[in-house]
Amino acid sequence: MKTYDAIIVGAGHNGLTTAAFLAKSGLDVVCVEKNDYIGGATVSREMYKDWLYSSCSYVCSLLRPEIYRGLELHKHGLQVTPFGGSCQFMENGDYFGSYHDPEAAHRERARFSRHDADAYERYSADTMRQCRFIRDQLLRTAPDPTSFKPKDIKGLYEIGMKFMEMGEDAMYESIRFWTMSVAEYLDEYFETDVIKTTYSGSGIIGTALGVYSPGTAYVLLHHHMGDVDGNVGSWGVARGGMGAVANSIAGAFQMYGGELRTESGVDKIMVKNGRATGVALESGEEISARLVVSAMDVKRTFLNCMDKSDLPETFYKRVENFKLRGTSGKVNIALDGMPTFPAIPEGSTLYHGDMHFIDSMERMERAYDDWKAGTWSKDPYVDMVIPTLTDPTMAPPGKHFMSCFVQYCPYEIEGRAWTEPEREAFGKTIIDQIANYSPDFKSLILHYEVRTPADIEDQIGITEGNIFHGELTMDQLLFNRPVPGYAQYRSPISGLYMCGSSTHPGGGVMSAPGANAAREILADLNRTNTVPENFGDD
Numbered sequence: 004m005k006t007y008d009a010i011i012v013g014a015g016h017n018g019l020t021t022a023a024f025l026a027k028s029g030l031d032v033v034c035v036e037k038n039d040y041i042g043g044a045t046v047s048r049e050m051y052k053d054w055l056y057s058s059c060s061y062v063c064s065l066l067r068p069e070i071y072r073g074l075e076l077h078k079h080g081l082q083v084t085p086f087g088g089s090c091q092f093m094e095n096g097d098y099f100g101s102y103h104d105p106e107a108a109h110r111e112r113a114r115f116s117r118h119d120a121d122a123y124e125r126y127s128a129d130t131m132r133q134c135r136f137i138r139d140q141l142l143r144t145a146p147d148p149t150s151f152k153p154k155d156i157k158g159l160y161e162i163g164m165k166f167m168e169m170g171e172d173a174m175y176e177s178i179r180f181w182t183m184s185v186a187e188y189l190d191e192y193f194e195t196d197v198i199k200t201t202y203s204g205s206g207i208i209g210t211a212l213g214v215y216s217p218g219t220a221y222v223l224l225h226h227h228m229g230d231v232d233g234n235v236g237s238w239g240v241a242r243g244g245m246g247a248v249a250n251s252i253a254g255a256f257q258m259y260g261g262e263l264r265t266e267s268g269v270d271k272i273m274v275k276n277g278r279a280t281g282v283a284l285e286s287g288e289e290i291s292a293r294l295v296v297s298a299m300d301v302k303r304t305f306l307n308c309m310d311k312s313d314l315p316e317t318f319y320k321r322v323e324n325f326k327l328r329g330t331s332g333k334v335n336i337a338l339d340g341m342p343t344f345p346a347i348p349e350g351s352t353l354y355h356g357d358m359h360f361i362d363s364m365e366r367m368e369r370a371y372d373d374w375k376a377g378t379w380s381k382d383p384y385v386d387m388v389i390p391t392l393t394d395p396t397m398a399p400p401g402k403h404f405m406s407c408f409v410q411y412c413p414y415e416i417e418g419r420a421w422t423e424p425e426r427e428a429f430g431k432t433i434i435d436q437i438a439n440y441s442p443d444f445k446s447l448i449l450h451y452e453v454r455t456p457a458d459i460e461d462q463i464g465i466t467e468g469n470i471f472h473g474e475l476t477m478d479q480l481l482f483n484r485p486v487p488g489y490a491q492y493r494s495p496i497s498g499l500y501m502c503g504s505s506t507h508p509g510g511g512v513m514s515a516p517g518a519n520a521a522r523e524i525l526a527d528l529n530r531t532n533t534v535p536e537n538f539g540d541d
């Protein structure tokens with residue numbers, strides 16, 4: 004039987020990233036994927052003829068530019084176009100628009116409050132300072148503070164220096180920032196409810212936390228630290244949907260000689276004498292390799308695909324305790340034409356950005372209360388984008404694809420499985436909320452797809468459908484992600500590595516966990532590193 008140098012389990016964008024960098028170094032690599040398509044949560048699927056649905060992720064910003072260049076993704080068809088602005092519809096018929104143009108943005112904030120318009124510059128500078136600190140850590144392995152290895156000591160020293168460079172005030176502020184709620188953070192700058200609501204959305208996306216929960220200020224950062232073409236904080240649309248990201252990485256992987264096998268779900272990671280020896284597929288086939296790299300989330304890897312007896316008890320317990328809760332849903336809608344939104348002027352750039360339908364911090368918190376009570380938000384935070392305004396290739400001419408990300412939606416309804424009528428009612432909640440602001444919207448719907456966290460778990464294989472493969476709270480970041488002592492992509496089993504979003508620096512279409520894992524694996528194999536250097540924070 005053939006023995007590969009490496010098997011990568013899961014062809015999500017991180018698995019493919021690790022696979023590509025290992026193949027680039029000349030290793031014989033196979034990537035096995037359970038579905039008949041690749042991409043995981045970074046996928047475009049032709050759900051109906053000529054309609055491409057970005058079924059899960061829908062906007063791009065976090066993808067590290069080093070990876071884009073290192074794997075020459077432009078040569079494999081990846082093109083990301085920035086989209087314009089953002090809009091918050093208000094119950095009183097007004098709206099609050101966020102514009103790229105600084106003057107228009109200032110005027111709009113001043114329409115609500117001169118104080119808030121003036122405070123924005125300070126808010127933006129303070130948030131950017133935190134961004135620069137964290138951006139620099141993304142394409143690095145988190146140093147282990149308990150280790151006396153020279154590279155960990157050097158890593159800790161560099162973080163310390165970076166921290167000092169922020170200046171005295173920012174050093175004090177950082178500790179507060181990393182642990183405070185997004186609501187408290189915004190209260191320190193703004194007085195207008197709708198403005199605070201607009202900026203708070205990024206603090207709760209994908210989390211099991213509300214706007215008043217400690218730790219949500221950091222999550223806000225997680226959505227601000229990306230860029231499109233060097234514009235930090237900007238978001239864009241990948242031409243052909245988010246699957247274009249995974250497809251381009253897969254293109255690079257195959258160009259370096261890698262082998263991609265779909266419909267090859269892994270049942271067990273095989274271990275012999277404390278060492279990973281390969282995988283057993285659901286079909287019964289066994290594949291051998293010198294090392295196995297799992298891109299599945301940490302719970303699926305160790306609790307579902309391994310024998311408990313192969314793992315140290317404390318490690319197993321810590322994996323069980325890792326917080327990975329389903330909180331987000333998705334409704335993808337095909338439209339016969341462009342819906343109108345009478346509140347905003349015709350031809351406004353705001354149509355090209357993301358739209359939201361909730362206008363107060365109280366409504367945001369109540370949306371979370373529903374999730375805590377075990378049901379979907381009846382007045383949800385919806386992040387709605389119409390990518391076809393920027394990329395018409397996703398729908399037939401004149402028609403539009405609408406992506407609605409929904410916060411909050413539970414994995415189970417009051418502790419039991421979803422029923423079909425409940426799935427339908429969840430979809431209807433979103434459609435009704437949008438229809439409140441667009442009178443012709445409902446009449447334009449051709450077909451749509453409703454995805455609860457349980458559907459995401461079922462189709463993508465992410466435990467509880469958690470979009471980040473685990474909460475992005477301080478207890479699960481840096482050297483604690485996913486498990487203290489195992490934050491450097493290795494596991495207690497020799498030859499078994501992790502490269503998915505449960506590892507540092509977490510979820511989002513970033514490719515950083517996959518690239519960091521590849522660097523560590525190549526170092527263990529004493530091979531030349533193929534992963535590009537961190538560009539730094541600029």
Ligand SMILES: Cc1cc2nc3c(=O)[nH]c(=O)nc-3n(C[C@H](O)[C@H](O)[C@H](O)COP(=O)(O)OP(=O)(O)OC[C@H]3O[C@@H](n4cnc5c(N)ncnc54)[C@H](O)[C@@H]3O)c2cc1C
Binds near residue numbers: 036
């Ligand atoms: C609804 C939703 C919306 C999102 N929106 C955005 C967004 O707009 N922008 C953004 O940046 N991020 C977004 N995210 C987050 C982002 O998409 C994910 O964090 C990221 O794609 C995870 O990538 P990954 O490669 O680590 O894992 P995954 O994409 O989960 O890939 C894991 C792969 O492993 C496969 N697999 C699982 N089990 C097995 C098995 N037993 N055998 C073989 N293969 C297996 C899966 O099929 C999958 O292909 C969103 C996520 C979701 C779910």
